[in-house]
Amino acid sequence: MSTIHKFDLLISEVGPRDGLQSVATTMATADKCAWIDALVAAGVQEIEVGSFVSPKLLPQMADAAEVVQHAIRHASVTIMALVPNIKGAEAAMRAGAHKITLPVSASPAHSMANVRKTPEQMLEQVRAITALRDEIAPQVHIEAGISTAFGCTIQGPVPEDDVIALAVACVQAGADESGLSDTTGMANPAQVKRLFTRLRSELGNQAGAAHMHNTRGLGLTNCLAAYEAGVRTFDSSQAGLGGCPYAPGASGNVVTEDLVFMFEAMGLRTGIDIERLLTARNTLARGLPGEALYGMLPPAGLPKGFKPHAYALRSAV
Numbered sequence: 001m002s003t004i005h006k007f008d009l010l011i012s013e014v015g016p017r018d019g020l021q022s023v024a025t026t027m028a029t030a031d032k033c034a035w036i037d038a039l040v041a042a043g044v045q046e047i048e049v050g051s052f053v054s055p056k057l058l059p060q061m062a063d064a065a066e067v068v069q070h071a072i073r074h075a076s077v078t079i080m081a082l083v084p085n086i087k088g089a090e091a092a093m094r095a096g097a098h099k100i101t102l103p104v105s106a107s108p109a110h111s112m113a114n115v116r117k118t119p120e121q122m123l124e125q126v127r128a129i130t131a132l133r134d135e136i137a138p139q140v141h142i143e144a145g146i147s148t149a150f151g152c153t154i155q156g157p158v159p160e161d162d163v164i165a166l167a168v169a170c171v172q173a174g175a176d177e178s179g180l181s182d183t184t185g186m187a188n189p190a191q192v193k194r195l196f197t198r199l200r201s202e203l204g205n206q207a208g209a210a211h212m213h214n215t216r217g218l219g220l221t222n223c224l225a226a227y228e229a230g231v232r233t234f235d236s237s238q239a240g241l242g243g244c245p246y247a248p249g250a251s252g253n254v255v256t257e258d259l260v261f262m263f264e265a266m267g268l269r270t271g272i273d274i275e276r277l278l279t280a281r282n283t284l285a286r287g288l289p290g291e292a293l294y295g296m297l298p299p300a301g302l303p304k305g306f307k308p309h310a311y312a313l314r315s316a317v
């Protein structure tokens with residue numbers, strides 16, 4: 001959602017969904033809830049807490065409804081869930097999710113591999129899901145996340161016209177917004193700036209989040225490029241959870257700790273307290289012992305004298 005509330009940016013934490021679904025270990029429900037609580041305590045205002053998919057496909061997400069029901073007790077936080085189809089959408093809405101996100105792939109090859117549907121068939125899902133929403137839960141916000149928007153590991157380059165056309169078609173099909181995802185970590189800053197500039201000129205305030213991956217080390221740079229193109233909502237994962245299977249040793253999602261540090265150091269208010277975010281990282285670590293945690297800020301710590309906002313103001317003097 002383009003609602004920034006009283007802050008300059010909205011950081012949408014996707015770790016409990018995007019991160020955990022890529023990790024082989026299944027985190028216990030109580031540990032997921034404790035992590036979400038710690039993220040809320042740090043000031044995170046939007047959290048994607050689970051995926052409503054078949055537990056046979058993703059046993060890590062079998063408790064999605066339970067986690068949503070826990071998370072929505074935090075009244076001020078937007079609780080999101082990913083749904084691949086209408087069955088999942090209904091379950092997510094009935095569990096009480098405030099917002100649902102639908103992965104719609106711009107690469108037909110990736111779409112078939114990921115959800116066994118063509119992009120056109122996914123548009124039908126968007127239509128059906130928004131119709132269901134209007135009927136049973138009109139307050140729920142629906143986001144289309146255009147995956148493989150910057151390249152596909154199967155198809156290779158994805159034409160920019162296809163990406164923009166699909167994002168626009170999702171909104172025409174009833175989605176409240178369309179964002180762009182670098183699912184495969186292939187984006188570069190020039191491309192990010194170009195695509196989001198086009199997206200925003202086509203969709204205005206229905207242009208959604210930048211979901212960047214750090215697979216090739218360009219995650220933060222790509223977020224900055226998206227910011228310069230006017231994007232104000234960013235998806236990231238605590239500890240960069242969700243390693244990419246195609247790049248061993250590389251983190252998947254942009255690391256929330258590093259992203260928040262970058263923006264706060266620039267004098268932009270995220271609403272997130274970095275010290276408490278590091279506390280939440282410890283809660284995550286306890287729930288997933290032995291899992292690799294990424295990020296540059298956590299081992300280095302905050303710079304001496306660092307104060308959010310004030311730091312940038314002082315530097316400018």
Ligand code: ZN
Nearest residue numbers: 018211213253
């Ligand atoms: Zn991701």
